[in-house]
Amino acid sequence: MIEVEHLTKWYGDVRAVDDVSFRISEGEVVGFLGPNGAGKSTTLKILTAYMPASQGSVRIGGHDVLTQSLEVRRRLGYLPETVPVYTDMRVEEFLRFRALLKGVTRKELRRRVEAALERCGCLDMRRRMIGKLSKGYRQRVGLADAIVHDPPLLILDEPTSGLDPNQRIAVRELISSLGTDKTVILSSHILAEVEAVAERVIIINRGRAIADGPPSRILQQIEKGSLVQVEVRARPEQLEALLAALDSVQSVQVDASGSDWCRAEVRFDRVEDFREQVGRAIRAANLDLRELTSPTASLEDVFRRLTDPERHG
């Protein structure tokens, strides 16, 4: 569906996008993740044929975005970061206008507009002036505009920015439902959002794609080992000796809080679930166990580790 090869974009002396390549197949829901100013929007603007790349090529559905831009745009539903709605139009009127502009036939018009209004929860706002709508509803109208011509590809730039938590969840659900029959690319700097809807994440930082894959696999790539936390009724040195004797252990840290329970953090040198092994060892030593967990790093940790220059080194 989408083939991006060695995409580079210069703004004067600034390299906003730096040799980014990826492929997205039909039906995928892909999240672009990156801090503000990382090059997400620029990449999306190039994908939507709004802006040309300085170097590299983008093909969408086999059409080059530069030379066959109209073909690309016909297959595309795009929600830019600033929602492009005319404030002097009514919601329904705007969607009719946009649908016609994007090639919906007069015969199909009513049905398509109706479907878009319904899907984006704008049915009760159809007669309202767009200028009088709240930010959340404007965002929904923008989404309705993106889907009104039923395009196979949706590109959504920060679709939930400026929304309150309830609206965010609603938009997220909408995107998930759209993802069942469309290819969706969305960008965000909010991790939970991408994690919730996207089956694949591309992390962009300073113009470069620094990670690409399902969230779980990115975690594995980034995580050097795994961690198990236990709370056991034992003397600290007894617990430490027990845990240190396990296979693949890198380090053991025991925290004796004074009572007869003590907590320990065991770091292993591989990415694997070591909880069973730890549990078995404790049971074999006949000790009481009241907690055994393996905290997995969230995408948030990964993101911060990858994009925070101080931690990154």
Next chain:
Amino acid sequence: MTGLRALLILAGREIESYFLQPLMYLVLAVFLALNGLAFSYSLVDMQGNVDATVRSFLGGSILFWINILFVPPLLTMRLIAEERRTGTMEGLMTAPVTDLVVVLAKFIGAYSFYLALWAPSVVYLLVMKSYGALPDTGVLASSYLGVLLLGALLIAIGLLASAVSPNQIVAAILGVVFNQALFWVPMLSLKMPHGTVRTTLEHLSILFHFDNSFSKGVLDSGIIAVYVIAIAISLFLAVRAVESRRWT
């Protein structure tokens, strides 16, 4: 989708948007007031000479020139600059329409409103007719042709100004300044010795175009060609200006 279909849809929206802006009703009111005054003064000044009245009303009075030089930039200032500022241009330029269609649609929209501004002036002529005073058809037709051609040119220039400006205020100022230059610079020829420069400037003077051709009922294909070419160049440059925003 054919370009023509997109053009009609976009132009329809453009025309509609004029009637949704309060400012445009103010422009309409002021234009009609000035135009009415221009007609009354012309009628009084020319003491019943209908052809002279038409000449004065369409090209020979100060009020005519104020109206025609200042109103088009007000009609066009918003067209591209405002869409770019509010971000709606991005929606337009990622829809399956070419930049040429976008620019033409905006031109058609503004020009339609310009025609709407002039349409009531036909009533004045009907009033004259009801008094049995009929102007020469040739003078009338060519004077209106002048109004239509000059209007189209000034709107194309205003559209270009809007395409290169960061906001509508700058676009309006740019349009007004350019129109003033278009009117006054060729006037320098009056102070010049006879020669090529003077002749060239005279050929470029929109005032002289009316004095020597449109207002006389004499059609000069050279002058008409100059207008058509200038309109085409302005629109072409506007398309390039819209495109160029993609490259930055």
